[in-house]
Amino acid sequence: MPEYQTHPYDVLIIGAGGAGLRAAVEAAASGVKVGVVCKSLLGKAHTVMAEGGVAAALGNVDDRDNWKVHFSDTMRGGQYLNNWRMAELHAQEAPARVRELEAWGALFDRTTDGKILQRNFGGHRYPRLAHVGDRTGLEMIRTLQDHGIHSGMDVHMECTVLSLVMDSGRVAGAFGYDREKGHFILWPAKAVVLATGGIGRAFKVTSNSWEYTGDGHSLAYRAGAELLDMEFVQFHPTGMVWPMSVRGILVTEGVRGEGGVLRNSEGKRFMFDDIPDLYKAQTADSEEEGWRYTQGDKNARRPPELLTRDHVARCINREVKAGRGSPHGGVFLDIAWIKQHIPKAADHIKRKLPSMYHQFKQLADIDITAVPMEVGPTTHYMMGGVRVDGDTQMSTVPGLFAAGEVAAGLHGANRLGGNSLSDLLVFGKRAGEFAAKFANENPAGAIDDAQIQDTAKTALEPFDRGPAGENPYQIQYELQDNMQELVGIVRLESEMQLALEVVAGLKKRAVRAGIAGHRQYNNGWHTAMDLENLLTISEAITRAALMRKESRGAQFRDDYPEKSADWAKHNIIVRKGDTGEMVVEKRPTTPVRDDLQQIIGEFK
Template sequence: MENYETYDYDVLVIGAGGAGLRAVIAAREAGCRVAVVCKSLLGKAHTVMAEGGVAAALGNMDQPDGTKEPDSWEVHFVDTMKGGAFLNNWRMVEIFTKEAPERVLELEQYGAVFDRTPDGLIAERPFGGHKYRRLNHVGDRTGLEIIRTLQDKAVSLGIDVFMEVVITRLLKDGDRVVGAFGYYRESGNFIVFRAKAIVLATGGWGRMYRYTSNSWEGTGDGVMMAFEAGAELLDMEMVQFHPTGMVWPPGMRGILVTEGVRGEGGILRNGKGERFMFNPKYMPELYRGQFAETEEEAERWLTDKQNNRRPPELLPRDVVSRAIYREVEEGRGSEHGGVYLDISHRGADYIKRKLPSMYEQFHALGDVDITKQPMEVYPTIHYTMGGVKVDPETCATTVPGLYAAGEVAAGLHGANRLGGNSLSDILVFGKRAGEHAALYAKTVNLGKIDEQQIAEEEDYLLLPLETKEGENPYDIHRELQETMQKHAMIARTEKGLLEALEKIQELQKRAEHLHVDGDRCFNPGWHAAREIRFMLKTSEIIVRCALERKESRGAQWRLDYPDRDDEFWGKHNLIAVKDGQHIKIEPRPLPEMPERLKALFK
């Protein structure tokens, strides 16, 4: 075994996005000694990609008659359950919708600078699937402002930060998680953390797809470390395809175009110039009567922002993604294989004020002036609703000492996440995860670190450098991306999923013999060797769950099972657990919603 640094903490937070920083703040305020580890630099978190706003039912916006919109946690609860196709954990949704307003106002107290209404309240914009305007925003840079605010608050409390450190394994003492093992990206030197409690806030895992809005960090490290440690995973088949990612230029394909563009009046047209979202075949029965049926009616909404009858472009993301997919597949796509998203009718001054990042993004990357011409967009892998199963109250996983919050945790969003709910998710459950990790840490001592576990992980990490000949991790990554993009994206079939599973298993065998040149210092190929093995296992679980769920619901669209099965699958989550060296997938009944909440839907 090589030498390694060792650090001891009460609470270790892995991930420095919004969920991780909010957990740090909560644990630090509880009096614990806390460290946060981030794979990249502090402040460079995927949270900054969430641009449109943070969803919370503040009810700040005026109706045409001068009264405030009658928004409430109850309405937000109904919207979130409907958007998630009722696969959500009802208790998580209840906690979330009740506490989101307080968490947003807390950000304001920390120093966040939100856009304002004429009477000085936080401004809110409409978003897909939300009945009222409840996306509290800072232009189209909301995630960036949240990270800035939480980072300043966390640093002011006094924390230890380990930047550009990759955690690759959770260490256990019996059934309990007691530490984490990893290395410095710059030098490759190993590092061990002993901790009484660990909070996973590692985000998502979109990099196994060819086109994704996720940055390079999203390789599934956290979810797979939890799985290997014995945690249960929930609904891993539910991967969200954001309907509007950049199509042109090719090098920028997949980069997010915020839903705020449609929230501010952006319209979708196909290659023939038709506003296709008015087509009745794209309107789910659940939403009939709630959206405008003509362009004239949608235009009236744009000018007076009536509470109902919104434009159909503001249907939930899964619905809009499927519609765009069908338009392109049926030959009505744009010049470069997408559809057109046009906001130019809103005027240059309005666009530059409300959507400054989008204006700059398209101008700099695609030489497109969105104040004068439409954008070309197509669905891109953006988020995962599945992840580590957690307790709604405490964010505890099924492994003692391990907590999870944010995108890596599952249960809140069901089969489809509504836009804006991710930012309030990280605030609500980041706080709860930090609080309860701190409470747990005060009841236990530091556990014993097993040197054998460290030796095994060291050998696993160093093997690609010691193997004289073998597979290139980048080649395997490219083949995995092509496989998942082709067979496990928007439209899925049993035939395609079985082909994907066969290919993934082939790639896993090849990945046992990886070869990387050079040494550990400044070696991205060496980093990729560990990441590809995380991504292969994550992809296998996604595909196995997609095969098991024989229905179409939310992000799971099975062409061979096109209907929702509310009798069985509408009442069951899918659980993935480690069974020796195998993966066990089993349906588990959803918790029964109490009558007091069922009454909200009547």
């Protein structure tokens, strides 16, 4: 019988990125006992990678901005499949959440009158992103971390959750292991908040690190929760494409916000060729108007480079496929050209985009103040996830909450840049608040030792098979190739059917994974244990993408290239069926509340 330690909490938070830490701060403030479990060291979660900024209608740079405009921008970006209640709360509460960070020590860049500076970003009508150069995520996670460590939460660093412990349909805690020793740990909890981030590691070219294996999505699914919109995976238009070893690393949209332009091998700004009807009225007619917009001219409209991410990614994909790409299979992103307009442009670029300058200089030997970058799409963000109640963030499983990327609803079919950092603040806070409330109003669930022993036994099996078993890294690589090739930016029925067969084959191999060595900090073992989650969410993405027979937002079907009026009113739910099979359902969206519908009309 495998042994385990026990650490009970009122509220257990899984994940210590922005959403997890904000939830922890909120729950701890209400007086309950809070534990945070994170896969890495504290402060290393992917929030640190967020570059461009946090979207909040502060109106510091353009006083025409307010929550209604932000709300309607978010809905338009999401192609109206969003959970409108979440979009409403998000737009209303983001300004307060950003100001609160300043009270906790965050230092955003300033306007000339000393307020928080805001920058332009794709899909946002006005300059809306509070930022710190291009390292906004680092500033946010450090602020939350440094504030959080004095608020009384316990942090279990480098621990991974393997399963949620259930008590007759409600959550009773979580069970997992610590990386350092490989020991098992039980965290009994009255309420659990999933804040595990995304699924990027299911794809080969991704901006995500090893951690993002869809753990929260898969844990929730296995616990019986409903997943929503799993077909919508965001491919960020600009990742690095060269050298090979850095392929996928993010190049912030802030480059385009500061005036960077996309060109093909013929030197043409191809984004002017294809502007969707939904955005025609808001997009610049000329290069000159686009430039004025990036420099703060309130009468100018945004350049087409700042259209939504799904659209820009597809346009880049099209240029490359048409043979008009850059030498390493991307297109050119040029910020150096602004020297035509700005004196001392090199210094200006280094000040506005310091991490990008550093990243290209160090990893690719390229000086972005002098020459264009080569960029191409990279798997970046999961719009789909755990279906939650917009107000409380509770999933369909009592006591199980989700916030940030692992939760679904706010972004609909496509997320606007900057809306993720604000998402995790607004809904991290709400999840923490309502999880604490749930913990105060409900007794602890019963812990079923059989479930725990079952999980522990399965976890240790790779050691029994030893090095003779399947290599877990190879299974992961094959899955990544499969998803990249067959369920990527452009999707097709026949390819996705094939992808399902590949996933089924890999599932059989994953249960035969073997590993050498012992339990202490064994990366191979960790990789073997992550496989189940990766395979589960890969299947969910593929099945949902197959069902949605239309192209909308992040989902582009070559066999159904148009939007469908019917699918405009439907979400897709993925859940575990009674006999363990994956059930995929088409479900009508809830009609938008009248006053909100009016706002959408007003800011069309």
